[in-house]
Amino acid sequence: FIIADKMSKAEARSKFEGVFYELIEEIDAVVAETKIAQPARDWIRENLKYNTIGGKLNRGLSVIDTYKLVTNKSELTEEEYKKVAVLGWTIELLQAYFLVADDIMDASKTRRGQPCWYLKPNVGMIAINDAFILESVLYLLLKKYFRNTDYYVDLLDLYHEITFFTELGQLLDLITAPEDQVDLSRFSLDKHTYIVTYKTAFYSFYLPVALALYMAGLATKSNLEQCKKVLLPLGAYFQVQDDYLDCYGDPEVIGKIGTDIQDNKCGWVINVALERASPAQREILDNNYGRKDSEAEARVKTVFKELDIEPYYHQYEDKVAGEIRTLIDNVDESEGLKKQVFTEFFNKIYKRQK
Amino acid sequence: FIIADKMSKAEARSKFEGVFYELIEEIDAVVAETKIAQPARDWIRENLKYNTIGGKLNRGLSVIDTYKLVTNKSELTEEEYKKVAVLGWTIELLQAYFLVADDIMDASKTRRGQPCWYLKPNVGMIAINDAFILESVLYLLLKKYFRNTDYYVDLLDLYHEITFFTELGQLLDLITAPEDQVDLSRFSLDKHTYIVTYKTAFYSFYLPVALALYMAGLATKSNLEQCKKVLLPLGAYFQVQDDYLDCYGDPEVIGKIGTDIQDNKCGWVINVALERASPAQREILDNNYGRKDSEAEARVKTVFKELDIEPYYHQYEDKVAGEIRTLIDNVDESEGLKKQVFTEFFNKIYKRQK
Ligand SMILES: [Mg+2]
Ligand SMILES: [Mg+2]
Ligand SMILES: [Mg+2]
Ligand SMILES: [Mg+2]
Ligand SMILES: [Mg+2]
Ligand SMILES: [Mg+2]
Numbered sequence: 209f210i211i212a213d214k215m216s217k218a219e220a221r222s223k224f225e226g227v228f229y230e231l232i233e234e235i236d237a238v239v240a241e242t243k244i245a246q247p248a249r250d251w252i253r254e255n256l257k258y259n260t261i262g263g264k265l266n267r268g269l270s271v272i273d274t275y276k277l278v279t280n281k282s283e284l285t286e287e288e289y290k291k292v293a294v295l296g297w298t299i300e301l302l303q304a305y306f307l308v309a310d311d312i313m314d315a316s317k318t319r320r321g322q323p324c325w326y327l328k329p330n331v332g333m334i335a336i337n338d339a340f341i342l343e344s345v346l347y348l349l350l351k352k353y354f355r356n357t358d359y360y361v362d363l364l365d366l367y368h369e370i371t372f373f374t375e376l377g378q379l380l381d382l383i384t385a386p387e388d389q390v391d392l393s394r395f396s397l398d399k400h401t402y403i404v405t406y407k408t409a410f411y412s413f414y415l416p417v418a419l420a421l422y423m424a425g426l427a428t429k430s431n432l433e434q435c436k437k438v439l440l441p442l443g444a445y446f447q448v449q450d451d452y453l454d455c456y457g458d459p460e461v462i463g464k465i466g467t468d469i470q471d472n473k474c475g476w477v478i479n480v481a482l483e484r485a486s487p488a489q490r491e492i493l494d495n496n497y498g499r500k501d502s503e504a505e506a507r508v509k510t511v512f513k514e515l516d517i518e519p520y521y522h523q524y525e526d527k528v529a530g531e532i533r534t535l536i537d538n539v540d541e542s543e544g545l546k547k548q549v550f551t552e553f554f555n556k557i558y559k560r561q562k
Numbered sequence: 563f564i565i566a567d568k569m570s571k572a573e574a575r576s577k578f579e580g581v582f583y584e585l586i587e588e589i590d591a592v593v594a595e596t597k598i599a600q601p602a603r604d605w606i607r608e609n610l611k612y613n614t615i616g617g618k619l620n621r622g623l624s625v626i627d628t629y630k631l632v633t634n635k636s637e638l639t640e641e642e643y644k645k646v647a648v649l650g651w652t653i654e655l656l657q658a659y660f661l662v663a664d665d666i667m668d669a670s671k672t673r674r675g676q677p678c679w680y681l682k683p684n685v686g687m688i689a690i691n692d693a694f695i696l697e698s699v700l701y702l703l704l705k706k707y708f709r710n711t712d713y714y715v716d717l718l719d720l721y722h723e724i725t726f727f728t729e730l731g732q733l734l735d736l737i738t739a740p741e742d743q744v745d746l747s748r749f750s751l752d753k754h755t756y757i758v759t760y761k762t763a764f765y766s767f768y769l770p771v772a773l774a775l776y777m778a779g780l781a782t783k784s785n786l787e788q789c790k791k792v793l794l795p796l797g798a799y800f801q802v803q804d805d806y807l808d809c810y811g812d813p814e815v816i817g818k819i820g821t822d823i824q825d826n827k828c829g830w831v832i833n834v835a836l837e838r839a840s841p842a843q844r845e846i847l848d849n850n851y852g853r854k855d856s857e858a859e860a861r862v863k864t865v866f867k868e869l870d871i872e873p874y875y876h877q878y879e880d881k882v883a884g885e886i887r888t889l890i891d892n893v894d895e896s897e898g899l900k901k902q903v904f905t906e907f908f909n910k911i912y913k914r915q916k
């Protein structure tokens with residue numbers, strides 16, 4: 209049973225991926241119409257492949273899952289599947305736009321197990337224009353597949369708004385925790401909540417569901433409001449877990465060694481620690497956080513230990529999980545929204561170890 | 563008379579600039595609603611001011627001029643002026659989006675007489691996200707001022723298309739003439755035409771007129787097609803002049819010393835030279851173009867001189883100007899478009915020395 213479920217998940221992913229290969233051809237055809245030279249066409253194809261495929265595709269796939277749920281359809285026609293999959297790929301493209309740029313801004317070395325795009329030979333800062341192109345392609349696809357729908361303009365407004373919100377979260381993150389200047393007095397749990405909500409939750413949690421509701425004809429004002437009410441805290445909770453696991457997760461399980469402390473990240477753990485630290489502990493944090501030095505990192509972790517962050521996290525997780533369950537229980541299904549949409553998101557992440 | 567004309571031009575510019583100061587407050591109010599921390603609000607205000615103001619504002623102002631011309635209005639109501647000025651500022655914001663990024667990609671040092679934004683203390687690569695925000699603000703303004711019009715969705719489609727085209731032109735430019743690899747075999751006049759048309763003419767010449775026509779209710783398919791037919795060659799001609807003046811203009815008049823030869827630019831002059839060069843001259847060009855070395859630059863200029871580029875330019879300018887005049891003569895005014903729109907653009911640039 210579990211294997212069957214995993215099988216179908218892999219199948220769903222590979223069917224979804226197949227759509228992107230079709231889209232690359234469709235995008236190339238549009239580009240070719242402008243009569244641009246062949247090397248530029250090849251470049252765009254490589255940009256699309258390298259930066260959009262290779263991730264977990266959870267965001268894109270959740271558009272399809274949500275659409276099936278709210279329309280009560282276990283099978284979609286080919287045309288319907290393609291349309292909803294295109295919506296899924298627009299989120300993956302939006303994410304690619306942000307990640308290509310984020311890697312430059314964070315001076316990262318790898319992404320999804322391969323070198324960051326800007327580090328590839330001959331790419332360099334051209335990656336910035338490539339990021340721009342990834343975003344443009346998103347609108348090109350929305351136009352091709354949704355121009356004739358009565359919600360097209362709403363999709364555009366939604367994308368513009370969520371893009372802006374993500375940039376606001378990114379900005380606050382960048383100026384609160386610059387790579388090269390450690391200043392913990394800028395950190396706070398309020399800023400952390402803003403950053404995770406705006407930088408991640410809007411586009412990763414709210415956007416997939418909102419897109420599915422538009423296509424299902426269920427994007428009423430009340431339904432969208434309810435989605436925000438549940439999915440933004442859920443997304444923030446997801447990011448708190450991410451921050452916690454970076455520090456306390458098993459590297460064997462999460463598949464990487466956490467670097468948030470050395471990278472001066474404004475994460476949940478340090479912000480809780482700052483609220484609880486004595487002046488002496490604070491001094492240790494000030495002198496050791498954000499330094500590329502594993503002994504400094506160990507001193508930070510010792511303070512975290514003294515402050516009982518680990519047990520506090522589990523209490524906190526129980527509290528937040530309870531609040532989110534209540535929010536889900538209170539969802540009004542009268543306009544076609546379903547609690548199950550949220551329960552499935554919730555179950556995927558509750559008490560996750562990776 | 564000339565002074566009065568200049569006066570009113572300066573007045574028009576400063577009135578238009580005044581609108582942007584109002585818009586900064588309106589944008590800040592929207593940002594403030596998200597409850598983002600004050601330092602991020604201050605950062606966005608500074609980003610908007612530093613990168614959007616300070617240019618010649620020709621693109622933005624030409625939306626207003628075109629609108630007045632096609633509507634036969636010499637005076638606009640305050641509300642009407644504000645709306646058309648907002649359209650003008652959306653072009654200036656689009657340009658700011660591109661220029662902030664272009665300066666990083668070109669490793670430029672200054673822009674409009676001040677350090678490039680990415681070189682300001684504490685900015686660095688955060689400039690990439692700041693560029694993203696400039697683009698988002700454009701859509702925020704379109705939504706605030708045009709959401710209730712029947713051409714709103716057309717404005718969005720127009721912006722998405724022109725943005726993509728500009729990125730295509732930028733891409734071809736970047737991969738044809740990378741800063742650090744000189745390879746003249748990649749250059750050609752065809753590529754040059756593509757680059758100048760897509761990178762510059764669409765957003766600088768076609769977009770202002772198209773926006774004005776939408777607001778005037780005159781954006782018929784035929785009118786827009788006619789605008790493209792005239793304004794794209796006009797924009798390409800403008801850029802050919804720019805390339806020519808970079809090499810042959812009087813630095814006292816154009817206000818800067820040309821650097822295209824040392825910067826390995828795929829400009830009009832080198833492309834003409836490549837078409838006309840003997841094998842021996844070609845070798846000199848291959849060995850000396852794109853080198854940060856004034857003696858190499860002088861050797862390139864000697865070849866240009868041997869190839870009679872200067873007299874050829876004047877012939878070429880006469881030919882192109884004649885073709886554009888014919889295009890303007892053939893404009894069909896029956897759907898409310900006016901030849902005068904194009905004549906004014908043409909007269910501003912014909913035989914310009916700066
Ligand atoms: Mg990063
Ligand atoms: Mg980052
Ligand atoms: Mg993390
Ligand atoms: Mg440049
Ligand atoms: Mg450039
Ligand atoms: Mg130039």
